[in-house]
Amino acid sequence: MVQKYTPTVRFWAGPYLIIFVSDPCDLEILMNSEKCLGREICKNIVDRYPLGDGLIAIGGEQWKIHRKFILSSFHYRHFEYFVKENAVDIYHYITDAIDIYHYITDAIDIYHYITKFAFDSICETVLGLEMKVSEKISEKYINSTDTATGILTQMFLKPWLLIPIVIRLTSYHKKMIECTNYLNSFSNELFIKRTKEYRERINQQVSTRVDSDNSAKKNRPSLIDSII
Known part of the structure; x- marks a missing residue:
């Protein structure tokens, strides 16, 4: 589906809006946006099945700090x-x-x-x-x-x-x-x-x-x- 409708695909999975981005320029904008680095859905799951405060669970500025340190x-x-x-x-x-x-x-x-x-x-x-x-x-x-x-x-x-x-x-x-x-x-x-x-x-x-x-x-x- 991503290949057919590239570079951006949007669809709904129940109540959640899912967006796939394949253009590097678009991805750069998203990765530099604190708003888009939120982890609301991931946080709900991680709170249920805790795996610590890793890159998957955290978001925003904290994610950038952890990522820079790990890299x-x-x-x-x-x-x-x-x-x-x-x-x-x-x-x-x-x-x-x-x-x-x-x-x-x-x-x-x-x-x-x-x-x-x-x-x-x-x-x-x-x-x-x-x-x-x-x-x-x-x-x-x-x-x-x-x-x-x-x-x-x-x-x-x-x-x-x-x-x-x-x-x-x-x-x-x-x-x-x-x-x-x-x-x-x-x-x-x-x-x-x-x-x-x-x-x-x-x-x-x-x-x-x-x-x-x-x-x-x-x-x-x-x-x-x-x-x-």
């Missing part, structure tokens, strides 16, 4: 460095999957595999935590995120699910509670762990740079270290 950890060269350092692992991981499934199908969806490495990259860049795609915690976090995102999408596509009493009668409610509880516990445990490590480094007067021989890592503290 420092999402610089392209950081991810480029991660890919170079893990290129061999990525190659072997995907080729192993091809060896397993090529007898069953001619096409393999690599999205599932790429998201695991994207998760590893985000953990290392933002959280300062090295994870391996083979670890179950990586799998569970990704699955919880995918499930929560899928349910949120359904809530926007089916506006009646935005009514609290309605969604509580569906299986979505229980799944969202399980996903948000796990995601919050993962984040809280990680923050407590990193805070403890930071205080120990301060007490021992040890540099926060873990790998002094690696100049790429040495010059980029993780986002969570900056927050602490």
Whole structure:
């Protein structure tokens, strides 16, 4: 529909007016408008299934401040460095999957595999935590995120699910509670762990740079270290 009626598409989803914008110039205007950066609908959902004050939940000037702060950890060269350092692992991981499934199908969806490495990259860049795609915690976090995102999408596509009493009668409610509880516990445990490590480094007067021989890592503290 967006391709057919480009560059701007407007339609109603129940009581909500939905507008899709594909022109970069129009998008720039919207992104610089505090009024258009409101999060009323998102806030109603997040209040029901809390996931903290992240970029999805907040709006206006606060959104700009958080976004500017987070972008420092999402610089392209950081991810480029991660890919170079893990290129061999990525190659072997995907080729192993091809060896397993090529007898069953001619096409393999690599999205599932790429998201695991994207998760590893985000953990290392933002959280300062090295994870391996083979670890179950990586799998569970990704699955919880995918499930929560899928349910949120359904809530926007089916506006009646935005009514609290309605969604509580569906299986979505229980799944969202399980996903948000796990995601919050993962984040809280990680923050407590990193805070403890930071205080120990301060007490021992040890540099926060873990790998002094690696100049790429040495010059980029993780986002969570900056927050602490």
